[in-house]
Amino acid sequence: MTDLHRLSIRELSEGLAEAKFSSRELTEHYLKRIEKIDAQVQSYVTVTAEQALAQANAADAAIKAGNASALTGVPIAHKDIFCTQGIKTTAGSKMLDNFISPYDATVVAKAKAAGLVTLGKVNMDEFAMGSTSESSYFGATKNPWALDHVPGGSSGGSAAAVAADLAPFATGTDTGGSIRQPASFCGLTGLKPTYGRVSRFGMIAYASSLDQGGPMARSAEDCAYLMNVMAGHDAKDSTSVQKDVDDYVVNLNGTSIKGLRIGIPKQYFNVQGLDADVKARVEESLKKLEEMGATLVEIDLNMTESYVPTYYLIAPAEASSNLQRFDGVRYGYRCENPVDLMDLYKRSRSEGFGPEVQRRILIGTYALSAGYYDAYYVKAQKVRRLIQQDFLKAFENVDVIAAPSAPTTAYRISANLSPVEMYLGDIYTIAVNLAGLPAINAPVGFDKDNLPVGLQLIGNYWSESQLLSVIHQYQQATDWHTKRAAIAEENA
Numbered sequence: 061m062t063d064l065h066r067l068s069i070r071e072l073s074e075g076l077a078e079a080k081f082s083s084r085e086l087t088e089h090y091l092k093r094i095e096k097i098d099a100q101v102q103s104y105v106t107v108t109a110e111q112a113l114a115q116a117n118a119a120d121a122a123i124k125a126g127n128a129s130a131l132t133g134v135p136i137a138h139k140d141i142f143c144t145q146g147i148k149t150t151a152g153s154k155m156l157d158n159f160i161s162p163y164d165a166t167v168v169a170k171a172k173a174a175g176l177v178t179l180g181k182v183n184m185d186e187f188a189m190g191s192t193s194e195s196s197y198f199g200a201t202k203n204p205w206a207l208d209h210v211p212g213g214s215s216g217g218s219a220a221a222v223a224a225d226l227a228p229f230a231t232g233t234d235t236g237g238s239i240r241q242p243a244s245f246c247g248l249t250g251l252k253p254t255y256g257r258v259s260r261f262g263m264i265a266y267a268s269s270l271d272q273g274g275p276m277a278r279s280a281e282d283c284a285y286l287m288n289v290m291a292g293h294d295a296k297d298s299t300s301v302q303k304d305v306d307d308y309v310v311n312l313n314g315t316s317i318k319g320l321r322i323g324i325p326k327q328y329f330n331v332q333g334l335d336a337d338v339k340a341r342v343e344e345s346l347k348k349l350e351e352m353g354a355t356l357v358e359i360d361l362n363m364t365e366s367y368v369p370t371y372y373l374i375a376p377a378e379a380s381s382n383l384q385r386f387d388g389v390r391y392g393y394r395c396e397n398p399v400d401l402m403d404l405y406k407r408s409r410s411e412g413f414g415p416e417v418q419r420r421i422l423i424g425t426y427a428l429s430a431g432y433y434d435a436y437y438v439k440a441q442k443v444r445r446l447i448q449q450d451f452l453k454a455f456e457n458v459d460v461i462a463a464p465s466a467p468t469t470a471y472r473i474s475a476n477l478s479p480v481e482m483y484l485g486d487i488y489t490i491a492v493n494l495a496g497l498p499a500i501n502a503p504v505g506f507d508k509d510n511l512p513v514g515l516q517l518i519g520n521y522w523s524e525s526q527l528l529s530v531i532h533q534y535q536q537a538t539d540w541h542t543k544r545a546a547i548a549e550e551n552a
């Protein structure tokens with residue numbers, strides 16, 4: 061079969077179960093595509109071909125023996141922020157270029173237990189700080205829709221790999237939009253779950269109170285399959301929540317669009333810098349949902365102006381604390397010939413971290429310092445609570461809230477945005493993390509340059525099934541999620 065990369069996760073699952081093809085064939089098919097096409101896209105940091113083939117053989121044996129799960133033998137790519145035992149785990153940084161993890165992240169362990177085949181580790185902004193994937197030590201990943209554009213970030217490698225059909229789906233992480241925004245830029249579906257739904261154990265920390273792993277795929281249905289693997293309580297992560305996990309696949313048709321109240325925040329559609337094509341496509345998608353039976357309700361989210369300043373205090377504050385562990389002593393990069401301990405710390409950190417990471421460590425350390433802690437960090441925490449309350453109030457009257465995922469489509473590579481311009485691009489995604497809510501991105505069309513546009517739906521706590529179901533039904537009625545970048549049409 062030459063078109064295995066066109067099959068959905070359900071089709072892959074059924075095809076493997078019915079022995080239409082083997083996991084070995086499927087895995088070899090993807091590895092060949094990676095070898096042929098990824099030089100242009102640069103989505104993978106590490107391809108684990110040998111291990112993948114061994115896992116594929118084991119999967120084929122399990123399928124034959126009748127021991128298979130729904131996903132046994134299906135390939136996956138992991139964002140290089142998830143620790144993988146025996147395999148380099150870099151977080152996109154020179155600091156971890158030599159780091160071989162001694163253990164698997166819980167998400168990776170669960171993927172293995174489900175029989176998924178790891179194709180490799182995919183690129184990302186350094187320590188997940190960024191919106192373009194250009195801050196990676198390993199160079200910029202390209203957007204499969206236009207190779208001179210970024211795939212978004214920080215999970216840009218995950219998005220580009222899936223959009224170029226170099227993996228059927230991938231894991232991502234979202235601290236302030238890093239699943240939703242690259243999904244938007246690459247025409248994919250991506251779900252940021254409720255904080256605490258997916259274990260953070262073994263997921264290299266950026267901002268611990270915001271970080272959350274989730275699925276990135278071509279459709280809500282594909283995401284649901286991966287959520288079934290990723291979600292659940294983990295005793296190794298004290299912030300993971302003990303709450304029953306839904307069967308996200310079974311629930312795909314569980315929410316009625318008829319009567320669904322979709323909140324449209326007035327403030328969101330008047331943001332300066334909201335691209336006209338993005339606005340138009342998002343409004344068209346909402347119109348479609350209205351035709352399908354939903355009711356659009358105008359709402360107020362009064363804290364919109366506080367999102368960027370609040371996030372860009374809390375996230376760097378937590379990052380500065382989390383990144384203290386990279387000291388050149390225990391693991392990671394160590395400078396050459398240190399003259400004393402201070403020199404070792406200083407040079408290891410200034411040589412090992414890139415400029416964006418250093419900027420954030422500086423901002424965060426400043427905000428947490430004795431004289432400024434109350435004025436900045438504590439204040440930001442209070443505003444964070446107001447932002448959460450603003451959402452909860454809105455959810456008294458609506459079921460989900462609609463927004464763009466990003467004000468623009470994908471930027472050009474080397475667009476040279478200033479840090480502040482870049483941070484302003486996160487306006488639609490970061491409040492969701494500050495409040496710990498779930499949200500999904502789905503492709504809803506293209507701009508004048510044929511770059512994908514994404515719709516974001518934000519849900520109340522634990523409404524992952526509802527979000528996936530609404531988007532699944534939208535995708536049954538439309539075909540945006542079936543569109544492929546030209547490079548994905550190439551055969552290996």
Ligand code: GLN
Binds near residue numbers: 236266
């Ligand atoms: N762009 C945001 C940032 O740079 C979000 C990144 C993320 O979600 N990891 O912090």
